[in-house]
Amino acid sequence: MELAGKSIVLGVTGGIAAYKAAELVRLLVKEGASVQVVMSEAATHFVGPVTFQALSGRPVFTDQWDSRVDNNMAHIDLSRAADALLVAPASADFLAKLANGLADDLLTTLVLARDCPLLVAPAMNRQMWDNPATRRNVASLRGDGVLIVGPGCGDQACGESGLGRMLEAAEILDEMVAHFQPKLLAGKRVLLTAGPTFEAIDPVRGITNLSTGKMGYAISRAAREAGAAVTLISGPVCLPCPVGVRRIAVTSALQMHAAVHAQVADNDIFIAVAAVADYRPAQFVEQKIKKGLRAAAPTIELQQNPDILGEIAALPEPPLCVGFAAESENLAEYAESKRRSKKIPLIVGNLIGDGFGGDQNTLILFDDDGQHPLPPAAKIDLARQLVVRIAMLLEKR
Ligand code: C5P
Numbered sequence: 001m002e003l004a005g006k007s008i009v010l011g012v013t014g015g016i017a018a019y020k021a022a023e024l025v026r027l028l029v030k031e032g033a034s035v036q037v038v039m040s041e042a043a044t045h046f047v048g049p050v051t052f053q054a055l056s057g058r059p060v061f062t063d064q065w066d067s068r069v070d071n072n073m074a075h076i077d078l079s080r081a082a083d084a085l086l087v088a089p090a091s092a093d094f095l096a097k098l099a100n101g102l103a104d105d106l107l108t109t110l111v112l113a114r115d116c117p118l119l120v121a122p123a124m125n126r127q128m129w130d131n132p133a134t135r136r137n138v139a140s141l142r143g144d145g146v147l148i149v150g151p152g153c154g155d156q157a158c159g160e161s162g163l164g165r166m167l168e169a170a171e172i173l174d175e176m177v178a179h180f181q182p183k184l185l186a187g188k189r190v191l192l193t194a195g196p197t198f199e200a201i202d203p204v205r206g207i208t209n210l211s212t213g214k215m216g217y218a219i220s221r222a223a224r225e226a227g228a229a230v231t232l233i234s235g236p237v238c239l240p241c242p243v244g245v246r247r248i249a250v251t252s253a254l255q256m257h258a259a260v261h262a263q264v265a266d267n268d269i270f271i272a273v274a275a276v277a278d279y280r281p282a283q284f285v286e287q288k289i290k291k292g293l294r295a296a297a298p299t300i301e302l303q304q305n306p307d308i309l310g311e312i313a314a315l316p317e318p319p320l321c322v323g324f325a326a327e328s329e330n331l332a333e334y335a336e337s338k339r340r341s342k343k344i345p346l347i348v349g350n351l352i353g354d355g356f357g358g359d360q361n362t363l364i365l366f367d368d369d370g371q372h373p374l375p376p377a378a379k380i381d382l383a384r385q386l387v388v389r390i391a392m393l394l395e396k397r
Pocket of ligand 1: 193230253262273274275276307309310
């Protein structure tokens with residue numbers, strides 16, 4: 001449970017995205033948070049307080065003059081007990097009030113009276129989001145240290161499409177979890193590769209490696225949670241891009257190679273998690289190869305792909321390079337020899353076993369200080385532990 005022991009006040013303001021806030025409460029509670037919902041009067045027109053009461057297990061506050069709080073200071077009481085305040089959805093009107101310090105109802109008053117971090121997830125029509133007044137308000141909120149989560153891009157309730165829709169509940173949950181992680185890579189830039197590559201033989205066939213991309217995606221999420229600006233160069237996988245991560249999709253090893261070289265400048269860290277195909281077909285056959293047209297089975301001539309990690313590590317001023325070694329035997333020996341031959345400070349070894357492709361993993365980190373085993377755990381937990389070691393090595397550099 002990612003939010004065990006955390007108290008969160010969730011403010012809901014008036015917008016159709018309020019229906020997504022119900023799901024958000026469920027996800028926050030599932031991760032162990034205690035959630036106190038406070039609604040603006042307008043929000044109650046979209047979703048009834050009873051819904052939030054049922055999902056959070058607590059009565060909902062909507063009224064500044066609520067007599068349930070003994071000293072009649074709900075705005076002070078509620079924010080003092082919280083580890084974070086989250087307002088989702090945050091309407092244009094709410095952002096405007098917040099930016100100007102207005103406090104004319106319970107939610108705006110308690111936000112003004114807070115002594116804990118504030119995250120807001122804007123939700124509005126794309127033109128409202130684009131309006132100079134909203135831009136001004138958002139800019140001054142950022143300047144005030146408010147964390148703006150989203151908005152996302154896509155279809156809107158009004159029938160239009162564009163930037164302004166509230167992020168999905170699961171994405172806001174990830175942002176909340178990220179908020180509580182130590183900022184070990186604040187201000188750093190991280191480039192990663194993840195997933196397999198696909199080397200086309202003809203329009204419908206190809207050579208690839210088994211790789212779900214889960215470990216690489218978990219590391220990009222963990223690096224971003226730690227405060228880094230993250231670029232993820234991903235081979236073909238079926239995973240959503242972690243929030244706040246910039247993803248560049250590629251297919252083949254040569255495309256990955258080109259994308260890494262195009263992006264690597266100014267990065268502090270390069271983490272090569274991808275299972276890059278060592279070879280590609282020497283020739284791409286333009287039309288689908290038909291069986292039965294030849295007497296013998298066709299042969300495919302192969303050509304070696306460039307070693308992306310090896311090349312980056314050999315740059316005159318390389319970023320801190322981290323490699324992966326997935327082995328089916330002799331893990332320590334193979335991993336160490338790869339670390340030496342690629343001249344990289346850190347390699348992450350994992351023994352390919354039953355858990356291959358799953359959500360759990362077991363890793364051993366190899367660096368100049370020796371071996372550091374990371375016992376079986378969820379990939380995101382291992383990714384966070386890896387980030388701790390990378391931050392240590394970066395400090396030592
Ligand atoms: O030498 P080997 O391919 O086993 O090393 C694995 C490590 O090298 C991984 O970090 C992988 O992402 C990286 N690699 C690469 N380019 C290749 C092959 C592997 O960056 N062509």
